[in-house]
Amino acid sequence: MKGVAITGMGIISSIGRDLEETSDSLKSGRSGIDKPNIFQTKHSNILVGEISFSNSELENNLDLEMNHTFSRATMLGAYAIKQLLVNTGLKDIPSETGIISGTSVGGIDMTERYFHDYPENTENRRFIRAQHPGFSTEMIAEYFGLKGFVSTISTACSSSANAIMMGARMIESGKLKRVIVGGSDCLTKFTLNGFHSLMILSENNCRPFDQDRDGLNLGEAAAYILLEADDCIGDRKVLGRVTGYGNANDAFHQTASSENGEGAYLAISKALKKAGIKSRDIDYINAHGTGTKNNDLSESFAFQRAFGDEIPPFSSTKAYTGHTLGAAGAVEAIFSLISLQEQKVFPNLNFKSGMKETGLFPVTKPTKMKISNILSNSFGFGGNCTSLIFQKDE
Template identity: 75%
Template sequence: MKGVAVTGVGIISSIGKDLEETRHSLLKGKSGIGFPQNLKTRHNNLPVGEIALSNSELNALLKLNPKSAYTRATMLGIYAVNQLLDNTDLKNFSSDTGIISGTSVGGIDMTERYFKDFEKDPEKRKFIQAQHPGFSTEMIAEYFGLKNFVSTISTACSSSANAIMMGARMIESGKLKRVIVGGSDCLTKFTLNGFNSLMILSGNECRPFDENRNGLNLGEAAAFILLEADDCIGGKEVLGRLTGYGNANDAFHQTASSENGEGAFLAISKALKKAGISGNEVDYINAHGTGTKNNDLSESIAFRRVFGDEIPAFSSTKSFTGHTLGAAGAAEAVFSLLCIREQEIFPNLNFSTAMKETGLNPVTEVQKVKIDTVLSNSFGFGGNCTSLIFQKDE
């Protein structure tokens, strides 16, 4: 059997607390973008894709020990993995299950909150270690009783796509039989101010691939999928197979993408090669599509280079969720798997005019079409470009 089987998914984002709510929002064109309520920031005029649940609500829902150091990314991560359990018939995970999470800033929400309190308030010091991404993954692992292989990838906005790729390679090499892969990132003042200082945040809802796009919206999400070796699947439903993946580096600039989309081109090409398919077999691309001038142009040029004039249907679901940074690759992997399961393409919101350089038009209405193969792109700072290919289980 080709590729690695996906036997479970779980997600929480600004467009849904479970899979059905998520799909409903995607079908109804209901974005999660609004002004921040939970995040206390001076920049409350900047639209974000915020999850409505507050930290105390998450704490109560998950019945967490208040003495432990749960950051928001950790809580969202636990929530999403619980969703994964709910969506499968599993009660818990076998002890040999590994977990690889991707996150960009980990627990920095608590560091920015308590930075000036650590010195005088010993109660807050439990969050000192919690700043680091690996700590967040360990806390998620501990919640689910996973004690063996626990690792974390932090490659900015491609983190969780890379975690999914690494998980597949661990299964293919026989190092693991089962692995939970995905990622979690929450809204923080750190990232909001960071992207604001780069002047790439839009004051409106983002417009991926539009000629008049003027920046991205930040979002928060956690999404995890379960990968299993074929001899472990048993009677479980296979939601799709990860058949291709590729990572490459743009080697152009720390934050900007190259004009010729080299990193994206290489990542997509590697993923196609790994899947053993040609470009015309791709039915849909869930694009990285942040809504910045730079990314969307560079990504469009990479599409032209890979697919020529036959560019598959594509859309950016960041118009629904905002850019959820390290979690984006996993959230969009879940959307891609939904596309395959439901045989439908989710639209790119807020698009009206194709960019003049490439003239590409994303899908703007829900399409019910045959979907066997989906390509999902995730690109990050440091030139990090990753493409994943999910295919229908045969």
């Protein structure tokens, strides 16, 4: 199974404004979780993974016009793709390049800001359409002159993992030669208060897979990768290949994961089958691992079902970035690609003791190892479970 070539990546999150900073943070165990500084909320004590750019700094960086209609997630998305193009040396990307973006809430930060203002004030009404995830992708496409296939997936926290899967299918089927896939989500009051009302936000730094884990930290990020058909790669370096993907539904509860991790288990199994490899061929798992009681236990059971006694080294990188919702799958895809490049696994921060139920231990220190295949998990509300497999280009 040769898989679909990945020839570019761009990322911005609380642990780095570019690939180099991101990679340095991962290697040195530097977390981006802190109290919010830019993001305005009453819950200013809740820890988040915030990107240290204000909206006006992003506007400047992107050279946006005064009357632009970019929400924060749109700006972060454009910023990450700008990085991608710089990193690949593809300055003028062909207009027939496709884009599939994943986001959970799109531009709802603008709606929460202007909800009571729209009826009174005509000036900000240009942001009315910006609420919708599809509009955000369209604005990004327009910014880079992409005019052909533009689509958006919104399946909560698995959105961008699904965008990568759909992108890989488009290349495999020959529908597209080149597609930018990934996702973007920013911190919003809407999501922060939503997760707060569900009582699954930790008051501390999150501790995925720890016996004493007490919830997740929210984060914001944008991450995109470039997928290309083999006949148009040219002299660009292949950073890795998407060889496996699978999506399944837990069909258990709108927000909670099943006890036996059924959806996760099925997604992992499908991804392995697609990649044409056995479970023992997986060298490392970048887990979904949000740090909630429910997710981490359910995901651990799915590991046990899929891998038996030989669970590969795994870690959740959510303690670095926080849970970046719709962007998480793409963020962790890039972390996985960095792992493949550097042959190094990044640790599950803040872990002390294994769960009583499973006794599983994640990787807790940056570890050099031989890595050919990485499994990356992303699960979302609505029972949506997605697993991706990234393979070293041989």
